[in-house]
Amino acid sequence: MRSATATTRPWHSAAWLAWALAGAATVQLAPSPVYVALMVGIAWLVVEVHAPEGPYRRAFPVLLLLGVAFTVFRIVISGLTAHTGADVLMTLPEATVPRLLGGFTLGGTVEAGVVLQALSQGFALIGMLAVFGAFNAIVSHYELVQSSPRAFHELGVITTVALAFVPSTVESISAVREADRARTGGRSVRRGRILRSMVPVLERGLERAVALSESMDARGFGYQASTRGDLAAGWCGLGALLALAGAFVALVGRARPAAIGLGAIGVGFLVAAVALASGRARDRRRYRHRRMAPADWVMVATAIATPLIVGLCGVSGEGSLVWHTNPLHWPTFSPLVALALVPLLFPLTRTPRPPTAASRAGLEWPEPELLPEPVAGG
């Protein structure tokens, strides 16, 4: 374990949310591999500087690898099944699937255009995962919950607690696998291994969940009974979250109609939730509630600028945003679009530092020159 010195988060979690949404919109507007590569670089830099040491930070490269693996899989599948006839790279033995299973041809000619198209779509996915992974690695999930209206609080706490179980489960899996090997003196026996490792992992998780729920109960969680309106708002909020997440997935999968539909449903739920929640005058007590500082609003504004400029470029007919592989050509590059990505680097103007009383309250940020050199990259 590395030295665990604590640092504060220089930016408000809501500002990071705006940053992540802006980043995701940018990837959608400019999915050309050139710009996506730049986006991944930006996300990487931001994680290096801002993500606190921990499982979410370690999950960032894993997410990227997942994107790469998915891209490779997609290239192989499209290369084998989609056929245009132009720019043939190689010819493989082919087989036609029986009509009952779809009747398409496997193998045969593999075309450069098809492969590159799949590659370019894979890049967009990697870009989205990078933005999402960076957000997840940096943000304090509990701070996000604290900033949400009272009605969402309880569901939000439950969600963050559930999220915290993911990394602990991953660690538990490795412990269980080692225990399994230890049992046979270091020899690993494959037969029945899934059962031997799944049961302890699940049971440990369950036992921890029970202990945690007891601890939360003993500490007064749910003491102020929710009103009917709070509950309705909470469920609407959850519905909005799920629908928007579905829209996100649909966007990644390039299913525009589904994305638009789900997005509309999500926004509808969101409006209902906010309307229900704002009807409640009673506010929740929050310990040292961190409010958005002016600098946080600057970060939100700069972040939004990027997709706006890129969008304007798109409207004005900038051709380099999307890489069309038919006819074959290299992706083109426009310095203007690359410049438009620079505002997403704005969070780097501050680095995490040992906390002070003022920074804990989110009131001010110490001047950089008064402090020792930041340890970039932890």
Added chain:
Amino acid sequence: MSAIAYSAVSFGYPDGPLALDAVDLDVHAGEILLVVGSSGSGKSTLLRAANGLVPHSTGGRFSGDVVAFGRSTRTHKPRELADVVGFVHQDPEAQFVVDRVEADVAFVLENLGLPDEAMRRRVEEVLDALGIAHLRDRNPVTLSGGERQRAAIAGALAAAPGALVLDEPTSQLDPQGAEDVFAAVGRLNADLGTTVLLAEHRLERAAPLADRAVRLDGGRVTVPPAAPGVVMADYPGAPSVTRLGRLLGWDPPPLTVRAARGLAVAMTERPEPSASLNSSVAPAPGDVLLRAEGVGVALDRRPVLHDVDVEIRRGEVVALLGRNGAGKSTLLRILGGLLAPDAGRVDPCPTTAYVPQDPNAMLFAATVRAEVTETLRLLGRPNDAAVDRWLDALGLHDLADRHPRSLSGGQRQRVAIAAVAVGGADVLLLDEPTRGMDADSRHALERAIAHHAREGGAVVLATHDVELAARCATHALVLGDGETVASGSARDVLAGSLFAPQVVRVLPPFLTVEELAGAMERT
């Protein structure tokens, strides 16, 4: 005045026998009341009933009444008692909600809806009371066990409850962490008058702290609340120094080494140690089973072990001692072939078996017997004799048809040891085997270790438990920051160290009560 009053409380878990049977108990305001009893005696259930977790979160059949500061748990849920009873669980990992210590401490205050200024003041006070103000910005998962448990107590204490309920708070901690937790609990009780209801197995530190103790067996109060010395008088899990006092007829038996020393000075005749106790020569060593030379390893680019030599012969029981993070577990895993060293050489020994610290990592079968048999099945050699031998050796025969997950921590640990040892390995590597064990489980384990060594095997124990080491180790190896600090016969290493077992600090050269008893029989 009573803080928490149990009257005629009976409780059975769903589909289970009675866990509490007509318990009457008065916890006085401002006292520290220690609950002792073997695993499964109902200690945890009793504690959970104090704030209504039993029966509100467990379900089951409940009768009688528990009244905490005038509020009955029949009419109040745990969350409605959060401001009068704080509860801390034995697993320090499973009770944090927020990823920052300070915000986690404030969690209960937010739930209760305190005004901002009151919240600020309470959090500061509680952080200071537990000595964790410097950890306020840390993520609880990065803290050591003792720090984590103190942070958990802070989280329970923030609402300024009149009573604090601690369910084996130090059973997962190393001695230093346990020391810190008890020091903090004692301070809270002395300074703030907080009533403490505490259950513990390891009583060396807890017993002197308590004002009164009560003993449970099978869900009943068998020894009503009295001074700890009185309750300990015939309790098998009493601290060694108390058992020493019992043997020598001191009444009441002492609870601390300090008190025992005072009594020992007044002794007119001391038992004569036999010659074998003074000689540091170990019994004739058998042939070498496992040898490691110059072992070094780094994990995450951090050196963990440096140039460590180990030699293990037949008939030896080696205790690996050292503080948390000294490299004990890592060395065990290297000896067990689960981790390859970066430097040095380990002579391959095909017959080692390693039992991890957490027995839950390997238990999955439906019954204890099936769990033990499974190992043989994996090794491809059905052998029922070995299964029964190990079930007997570890005192598990009566539990053979129980579900491993329904057992107590100490019983689970014994099942895990049986399941690994049944493979027939010569060298058993046990990582912290007595964590959370009650006296019965400890005795069964000690017998099994001695038996295995006598039969020509060898055992390596990584442990914080010097009393265990004193009772069964022949050799001891002390690690400090990955290097060998001391190595030799267990008697030499243990008797000469600052963390010597209790008995040798009172009546050297005897290491254990059993040795003294042996010497007294001869005279």
